Amino acid sequence: TESASPRPIRQLSDQLISQIAAGEVVERPSAVVKELLENALDAGATQITVKLEQGGVKRICITDNGRGIPPDQMPLALARHATSKIASLAELENVGTLGFRGEALASIASVAQLTLTSRTADAAHAWEISGSHASTVAPSSGAPGTTIDVLDLYFNTPARRKFLKTEQTEFGHCAEVVRRVALSRPDVSFSLSHNGKTVDHWTVNDIAKRSAQILGNEFSGARLPIEAAAGPLKLNGFIGLPTASKARADGQYFYVNGRFVRDKLLMHAVRAAYEDVLHGDRYPSYVISLELDPALVDVNVHPSKIEVRFRDSRAVHQFVFHAVTRTLAQTSATAHGAAPS
Numbered sequence: 001t002e003s004a005s006p007r008p009i010r011q012l013s014d015q016l017i018s019q020i021a022a023g024e025v026v027e028r029p030s031a032v033v034k035e036l037l038e039n040a041l042d043a044g045a046t047q048i049t050v051k052l053e054q055g056g057v058k059r060i061c062i063t064d065n066g067r068g069i070p071p072d073q074m075p076l077a078l079a080r081h082a083t084s085k086i087a088s089l090a091e092l093e094n095v096g097t098l099g100f101r102g103e104a105l106a107s108i109a110s111v112a113q114l115t116l117t118s119r120t121a122d123a124a125h126a127w128e129i130s131g132s133h134a135s136t137v138a139p140s141s142g143a144p145g146t147t148i149d150v151l152d153l154y155f156n157t158p159a160r161r162k163f164l165k166t167e168q169t170e171f172g173h174c175a176e177v178v179r180r181v182a183l184s185r186p187d188v189s190f191s192l193s194h195n196g197k198t199v200d201h202w203t204v205n206d207i208a209k210r211s212a213q214i215l216g217n218e219f220s221g222a223r224l225p226i227e228a229a230a231g232p233l234k235l236n237g238f239i240g241l242p243t244a245s246k247a248r249a250d251g252q253y254f255y256v257n258g259r260f261v262r263d264k265l266l267m268h269a270v271r272a273a274y275e276d277v278l279h280g281d282r283y284p285s286y287v288i289s290l291e292l293d294p295a296l297v298d299v300n301v302h303p304s305k306i307e308v309r310f311r312d313s314r315a316v317h318q319f320v321f322h323a324v325t326r327t328l329a330q331t332s333a334t335a336h337g338a339a340p341s
């Protein structure tokens with residue numbers, strides 16, 4: 001039976017706060033991969049290597065050639081709510097980096113064994129630091145850039161570990177995250193290996209080639225370039241012809257200011273534009289990149305930042321709908337003229 005007196009209210013420890021936050025920020029290995037890739041891009045990397053073991057649960061090791069972290073800043077990089085990316089609310093509202101919450105590394109370090117190795121361009125050698133309460137930085141070796149090595153994910157949170165799926169399923173999610181990021185940055189080379197075997201390797205390229213590599217020949221043989229601009233909105237990419245539609249919605253990549261999003265409003269706008277040319281059980285493939293003034297979109301809606309909120313969502317919906325409709329209409333006009341069916 002419960003005692004009548006209330007339990008005292010206590011301040012949670014930083015470690016426990018991070019572990020609770022980890023449930024949202026890094027709910028599975030692919031979320032760790034996403035956070036680390038975004039950090040590498042924010043650091044200006046042009047070359048990123050992803051090594052996974054056992055679906056990422058045993059190991060996620062990501063190396064970049066970005067600007068690195070000076071040794072005196074390394075403990076802060078692992079601290080909660082510590083970031084180099086914003087310093088004020090005004091900066092948050094105009095954020096141009098993928099990250100800004102300053103909680104990914106702290107969250108990951110609270111549920112795994114994390115080692116950070118980094119070297120800035122002007123440093124004589126690299127430095128490294130391990131663990132979630134790490135404060136000692138030790139000399140290390142390595143080229144300029146940063147390596148984050150994450151071992152034994154959720155080793156200390158067995159309840160979460162139980163929710164993980166098979167190694168292949170977790171690897172599949174990780175590989176999809178790498179593809180999403182790689183599609184957004186053809187100017188960066190990526191390689192992905194699993195259990196010691198190279199799975200994907202994309203050299204620096206343009207979006208036409210990168211999307212052909214990632215979405216396959218079927219898409220590259222039946223796609224239309226799309227481009228539109230209106231006021232503060234700019235859009236470009238490739239959309240698949242109705243003939244290249246799929247039974248699954250797994251070829252849909254929408255980016256807002258370089259960030260992959262799965263946004264109901266945007267998906268609806270594209271879907272609606274395809275309505276007349278596609279059966280309800282078929283899904284178009286596309287790689288669409290929308291750019292707008294960061295002040296016109298709120299990316300701080302969810303910790304994973306996969307949803308966004310537009311200041312003028314109606315205008316965005318119409319813009320996307322019309323751009324896709326117009327692009328599809330051009331081809332059906334030429335197709336009908338050339339070969340009426």
Ligand code: ADP
Pocket residue numbers: 035039040043064066067068069076077078082083084085099100101102103104105106146
């Ligand atoms: P956020 O990305 O939101 O700032 P993180 O916890 O992901 O928070 O990273 C904390 C800080 O560590 C970053 O702001 C950045 O300064 C530094 N950092 C993390 N990863 C890298 C990297 N790969 N290269 C350079 N700096 C990094």
Ligand code: MG
Pocket residue numbers: 035038039099100102104105
């Ligand atoms: Mg980050």
